[in-house]
Amino acid sequence: MPTDALEGSQQRQDIEDRLATEHDMLTVFCSDKDFDGHYSHFCKQILWPVFHYQIPDNPKSKAYEDHSWKYYVSVNQAFADKIVKNWKKGDVVWVHDYHLLLVPGMIRKKLPDAKIGFFLHVAFPSSEVFRCLAVRKELLEGMLGANLIGFQIHEYTRHFLQTCSRLLSAEAMTDGLQLEDRFVDVVHLPIGIDPVSLAEHRREEEVRRWVDLMRERYQGKKLIVARDKLDHVRGVRQKLLSYELFLNKNPQWRGRVVLIQVALSTSEKSELDATVSDIVTRVNSLWANLAYQPVVYLKQDIDYAQYLALLTIADALMVTSQREGMNLTSHEYLTCQDGEFGEKKHGSLILSEFTGTSSLFGGNDLSVNPWDYRACAEAIKTALEMGDDEKARRWTKLYEAVNHHTGSHWFGEFMTRLDRCYEEQARRDQTSVPRLSMQALAQQYKRTERRLFILDYEGTLVSWGPVNKIIPVSPQRTLDVLNDLLLDERNTIYVMSGRRPEELDRLFRRVPNLGLIAENGCFVKEVGRDAWTEMADPEQISRWKDSVKNLLDYYLERTPGAELEERRCSLIFHYKSAEDYDTAARQASDCASHINDSCEEQRVHAIPLDGCVVVEPIDWTKSTAAEKVFENLRRSLGPDERHRSPVDFLMVVGDGREDEKVFKWANGLGEEGVVREVVTVSLGNRSTEAGATLTQGVSGVLMALQRLAALS
Structure with missing residues (x-):
């Protein structure tokens, strides 16, 4: 509502007091100009179209002329200020939808320790579309103020991760984003309806009255129902054209089927309205008579009782959105088809494949592409002619999905995950990771008998040597320290590296009885063995390499000075020596995003690192190699001892x-009590899963290991 006129008045105070006392709400007042610029302009003319794959840059759009961004910022800031002013320790902040994308980041600046969740209720587009926004980075950084970001389905999660990887050069993992100073978890959780509340409303007398009335009115007719906003995204025009084609091709159904289309008005000045009205008029003029009207078109909403009655008596619901998050009308329709009012309809659901809901239903809906009118017309025919057994089977599966993904399930799951990831992030936060205590480490070492060390090579045991440069010899001090530790037969040591097996053999030939892990977990050489075990499937490796090499060659041609290194299990795109480093970094970011987008099914991912992009298998990592080493040690025990930790x-x-x-895996063994003493140590000052840090770098690691060797 407009609020400028209320400035300083008692009425404004009354509104604030009543919302606080009766509804437990805080009020955010914005100027009328700010609100109009934020909502009517930036949200509806820029964000809404882009999130639904419509670039607001056609001749009819004034989206980029009205400078509405500053109003969007202003309204977001008003929300953030209100929250910051009222926040108390222990409060949870949960921000919703595209109207408030900047709020999480704004709150994070003022309240670095706040527990913040964000959920987007609409689709999130691919990076190609999102990058068209002039303020793309600001919007992403605003969202990344949250501890947990939620989307409706996996596709939107993937788009968001790829967009952040591409535009912010953030490292995208399957479960979130690793930023420089912290980790942000990203999940997909489909929202649903409240079946309990819906059931109560359906029992009302008014609903029953409308069901009886409409059954009588449409007796002997098959009903297809639809309720949509009348905007370009909802596909009402496509639906009517498909229905017209169905009647053209299936004369036997004329006079026997009715489409009831409820169209909710929108703020759009609609040529669409005129187009849709023309189609309705044409269809009705062709096949209507005194007793029959093929399309009933209502240009206003109906009340809730009529809506529930309509869903109850329908033979099919038709949703043809060009893009949409969750279409909860389909959930309500399936619930209303359960036979509460006598006959069990088990009507069919014709659902656009471009809705988020479509991914929940496992093919039990009749999935359609709204632009394919023939297929939509065929789906209408299938829905009307489907046998009762088939309808019941499909409806049962759909109903199960609706009953599982309810609103309360969504709410509980999101809050549980927010609690969990907030605690994990707090644990990971650098400020809470203590420095390694040599005294405590020495005590842990002395009171144990069977010890396993898993040590990274580059940057941990040696302080130089990027993985594409040949190191002729390992520094003597490193070799001496490892040999000293191995003098104690109770110690087992594995060195893990991104290097090739033959390089590691050469580097550590003077350290007998050392275990090795090469190419980040793709090869393992057990202690006392001469041969390497290849963890990954060679055939699978060669298959994905062929397709990825083509992509990398494309980026190599466009990045002068960059080079490609091929290893047995990975490919590395090096651009540190590129002629134009900034352009090369952008190309590398695009390259990683492209590979992650197109090669997910081949179980490989691209990781952007400093000066390079590493493409390697998802299934074989340093962590999987560490688990293999641990299991091999367990197998080496006698049969009677295998129940205990090696x-x-x-x-x-x-x-x-x-x-x-690897830190996470090791910490898990400690928390579960599998291994009595677990020490995980990270170098440097980045956020980490490790239980301790060492700030002296390589020399600190070697000094700590030397001290332990002296205790044996």
Whole structure:
């Protein structure tokens, strides 16, 4: 409502007091100009179209002329200020939808320790579309103020991760984004309806009266129903054209089927309205008579009782959105088809494949592409002619999905995940990770008998040597420290590296009884063995390499000075020596995004690192190799001892992002009581899963290991 006129008045105060006392709400007042610029302009003319794959840059659009961004910022800031002013420790902030994308980041600036969740209720487009926004980075950074970001379905989650990877050069993982100073979890959780509340409303006398009235009115007719906003995204025009084609091709159904289309008005000045009215008029003029009207078109909403009655008596619901998040009308329709009012309809659901809902239903709906009129017309025919057994089977599966993904399930699941990821992030936060205590480490070492060390190589045991440069010899001090530790037979050591097996053989030939992990987990050489075990499937590796090489060659041609390194299990795109580093970094970011988008099914991913992009298998990592090593040690025990852990001391030291999974795995063994003493150590000052940090770098690691060797 307009609020400028209320400035300083008692009425404004009364509104604020009543919302606070009766509804437990805080009021955010914005100027009328700010609200209009924010909602009518930026939200509806820029964000809404882009999120639904419509670029607001056609001749009829004034989207980029009205400078509405500043109003969007202003309204978001008003919300953030109100929250910051009233926030108390322990409060949870949950921000919803595209109207408030900047609020999480604004709150995070003022309240670095707040627990913030964000959920987007509409689709999230591919990076190609999102990058068209002039303020793309500001919007993403605003969202990334949250601890947990939620989307309706996996596709939107993937688009968001790829967009952040491409536009912000953030490292995208399957479960979230690793930023420089913290981790942001990203999940998909489909929202649903409240079946309990719906059931109560359906029992009202008014609903029953309308059901009886409409059954009588449409006796002997098959009913297809639809209720949509009349905007370009909802596909009302496509639906009517498909229905017209159906009647053209199936004369036997004329006079026996009615489409009831409820069209909710929107703020759009609608040529669409005129187009839709023309189609309705044409269809009705062709096949209507005194007793029959093929399309009933209502240009206003109906009340809730009529709506529920309509869903109850329908033989099919038709949704032809060109893009949409969750279409909850389809959930309500399926619930209303359960036979509460006598006959069990088990009507069919014709649903656009471009809705988020479509991914929930496992093919039990009649999925259509709204632009394919022939297929839509065929789906109408299938829906009307489907046998009762087939309808019941499909409806049962659909109803199960609706009853599982309810509103309360969505709410509970999101809050549980927000609690969990907030605690994990707090644990990971650098400020809460203590420095490694040499005294405590020495005590843990002395009171154990069977010890396993898993040590990263580059940046941990040696302080130089990017993986594409040949290191002729490992520094002597590193070799001496490892040999000293191995003098104690109770110690087992594995060194893990991104290098090739033959390089590691050469580097550590003077350290007998050392275990090795090469190419970030694709090869393992067990202690006392001469041969390497290849963890990954060679055929699978060669298959994905062929397709990825084509992509990398494309980017190589466009990045002078960059080079491609091929290893047995990975490919590395190096651009540190590129002629124009900034352009090369952008190309590399695009390259990683492209590979992650197109090669997911081949189980590979691209990881942007400093000066390079590494493409490697998802299924074989340093962590999976560490698990293999642990299991092999367990198998080496006698049959009577295999129920217990093969070691009682486990120490993992690393400095890179790929070491984080090994820290997490090792910490899990400690938390579950499998291994008595677990020490995980990260170098440097980045956020980490490790239980301790060492800030002296490689020399600190070697000093710590030397001290342990002296205790044996």
